[in-house]
Amino acid sequence: MIGTPNRDRQAERREATRQEILTAAWDVARQNGIAGLTLREVAVRVGMRPPSLYSHFASKNAIYDAMFGQAWQDCMDWMTRAMADAPRAPRARLVALALAFFDYAMTDVERFQLMNVRVLPDFTPSADAYRPAVDCIEAGRAYVSELGITRDEDFDLYTALLAGLLSQQQANDPHGTRWRDLVPKAMDMFADAAGLPAGPEKSGPRRSRPTKAARQNSGRKS
Amino acid sequence: MIGTPNRDRQAERREATRQEILTAAWDVARQNGIAGLTLREVAVRVGMRPPSLYSHFASKNAIYDAMFGQAWQDCMDWMTRAMADAPRAPRARLVALALAFFDYAMTDVERFQLMNVRVLPDFTPSADAYRPAVDCIEAGRAYVSELGITRDEDFDLYTALLAGLLSQQQANDPHGTRWRDLVPKAMDMFADAAGLPAGPEKSGPRRSRPTKAARQNSGRKS
DNA sequence: GTCTATACACCGATAGAC
């Protein structure tokens, strides 16, 4: 066949501009708020006229949808990378998992709002975009489960604790670490309640490593 | 003086329509999301043309501002009422305080977003509107403090835990009680970590009372 | 204090030429 290579190149190029559009959309969202995304602004940033975007996305909500799926997929990658070289000791590992998600969420508030907070009344993720979200949460459940914490109720409490530290940090100290610093203590509290054996560590004034994980990021940041 | 009674009546009437407008604004916010509030819709509901609203509020953000202050003032009233007949035993009291705020927040998601989540990029509460918010949080700190939990760090952890249960409930089970049911367990966990003596209770399968507190509400609900 | 009329800017989306 002589058409196939061309077909591939075209599909490749098409996917590339799709990514360009999404990158621009993230930029706009970070600047104007996730709800302040406009096709005009996106088009300007990629050097197009607004109607041209419709050659790549069926609607504005289709862009949100792609962003939603991408955010959760990136989150999964980020956490997989972070957990690969996380400590093996249960309590330290619990802290590492929490900090991984915490730091991912804090690097981009608007992204986190799209992922977790319902701020777009007339946007509902499609099944395709929702799948990475479920996968990511289930991966988190698996990490916690490996430490011997297997009850659904305990995992719900874990996610709530993490979400709360995040929520407070974003709302009341968006550029500081007031609640992030409480993560180790909070995780110890949780580990005690979930019946995780204390071990020799108890993770006292351990030096956690946000910076290393943050450095090997793909580079999307305000 | 003969003008004074008329002056009073006028001021009274004026304040009444101001309240009418705010009530309509809450209705619209609940229907379209807090960011979906429009002066058109508000005006229609109150039986005015949009420009007439400017006789009562200087701008749309002035309406947000009044809503913000009102929400926190109502929250303070709600919690004062709830804590008046809350149990005296420390752990039960801690649970009661948490549930009071939890239930207030859950009765109106949009109100909670205006109060706590930054979803309106170009709205910042005025000093006047912000004062009730500080007062309400400080009242909460006082309640917790009375139980012997006085360290700032512990109160930060308490607010984070509560915010997290709320956040998860709103995002993942807005009409259920999956995370609300975890409040007693979460509070026990926190009490243990904060060094609150266990006492004879330990708040096992205690029957909490969301309904009673909810019933004596002023009546703003979806 | 409320109205009509209107200014002004912005939005998402479509049609059709190239």
Add this chain to the structure above:
DNA sequence: GTCTATCGGTGTATAGAC
């Protein structure tokens, strides 16, 4: 695939008559 032109709609806010 991208463009120009445009439709039909949204929104906040102001001016001036009554």
